[in-house]
Amino acid sequence: MCFSDDALSEQHIVISGGCGAIGLGVIKKLTDHGAKVTVNDIIEPTLAETRLRDIDIDLTRVTYVKADLTQEAGVEILIDGAQEKFGSIQTALCHIGMVIPKPLLDYEANEWDMTMEVNVRTAFLLGKSAAQSMLKHQVAGHLIFTISWVADVPWPEIGPYNASKAAMKQLMRSFARELADKGIRANAIAPGIVSVGLAKHQWETDSNYRARAQKAIPLGYMQPLESVANAFLFLCSQAANYMTGSVLLVDGGCSLYPMD
Ligand SMILES: NC(=O)c1ccc[n+]([C@@H]2O[C@H](COP(=O)([O-])OP(=O)(O)OC[C@H]3O[C@@H](n4cnc5c(N)ncnc54)[C@H](O)[C@@H]3O)[C@@H](O)[C@H]2O)c1
Numbered sequence: 001m002c003f004s005d006d007a008l009s010e011q012h013i014v015i016s017g018g019c020g021a022i023g024l025g026v027i028k029k030l031t032d033h034g035a036k037v038t039v040n041d042i043i044e045p046t047l048a049e050t051r052l053r054d055i056d057i058d059l060t061r062v063t064y065v066k067a068d069l070t071q072e073a074g075v076e077i078l079i080d081g082a083q084e085k086f087g088s089i090q091t092a093l094c095h096i097g098m099v100i101p102k103p104l105l106d107y108e109a110n111e112w113d114m115t116m117e118v119n120v121r122t123a124f125l126l127g128k129s130a131a132q133s134m135l136k137h138q139v140a141g142h143l144i145f146t147i148s149w150v151a152d153v154p155w156p157e158i159g160p161y162n163a164s165k166a167a168m169k170q171l172m173r174s175f176a177r178e179l180a181d182k183g184i185r186a187n188a189i190a191p192g193i194v195s196v197g198l199a200k201h202q203w204e205t206d207s208n209y210r211a212r213a214q215k216a217i218p219l220g221y222m223q224p225l226e227s228v229a230n231a232f233l234f235l236c237s238q239a240a241n242y243m244t245g246s247v248l249l250v251d252g253g254c255s256l257y258p259m260d
Helices: 021-032 045-054 072-086 109-136 159-182 197-205 207-216 225-236
Strands: 012-015 036-041 062-066 091-094 142-146 185-191 247-250
Touching (some): 012 021, 012 072, 021 036, 021 045, 021 225, 036 045, 036 072, 109 159, 142 159, 159 185, 225 247
Parallel strands (some): 185 247
């Protein structure tokens, strides 16, 4: 993708859950295009640094804040740490996600609660606090939510995850609607079946999932990490300035029709 190396040089971007498989690829892409990135996760700082270093991320362009974003106090720690290091925040990526793969009838109530807490509550808390910080610093900022093609397609055996991503989509649209006149935009990226992270784990450990997924991708192969990172680069860039309330669907055609 042809964006200049300084396409994001004016931006300080915060990413939650950034030390996971997709997050690291996104951070690499954003820093390679000039962004300063505050990375959040719940892992220890030494492990975070190792993961960032292992993929040759320019460590002068990142700072790491360990915090549990299911808690308001954790979000406060993140926003304060981010501003202290790199100043006002232009873009917040609400990126944390988890999935418990099993049939709906086997789900326990606490598993439902955990899925909603980790996926939806963290997105709400970070979106809210980041937007408040943008308003305070008079920044025309941008909230970006990582959802999924399954926000619209009920992929089997991850029902609460599907519901959580649909909730995040409507949360994003609500932020977009309420904050447009204050100069803050909100959008979402909906990846498909990515060849790293949550989906790769299911692909490797669950033969039913693998058989279904192999039939479900019209383009015929799992989504490369680079494809997701490029979508983030575009949405964070000036090229996407007129977008708000949109979902950027990059799924290799998965959502075109049910193929399982
Ligand atoms: N992998 C896929 O195929 C796929 C497809 C579509 C969408 N997504 C979405 O992309 C995002 C990243 O997925 P991934 O595959 O990289 O997952 P991952 O499990 O590799 O990364 C998630 C990260 O979130 C962190 N995290 C969990 N709870 C946290 C908390 N309370 N506070 C702070 N950090 C926390 C984890 O430590 C982990 O590093 C998720 O939102 C996921 O739903 C993934």
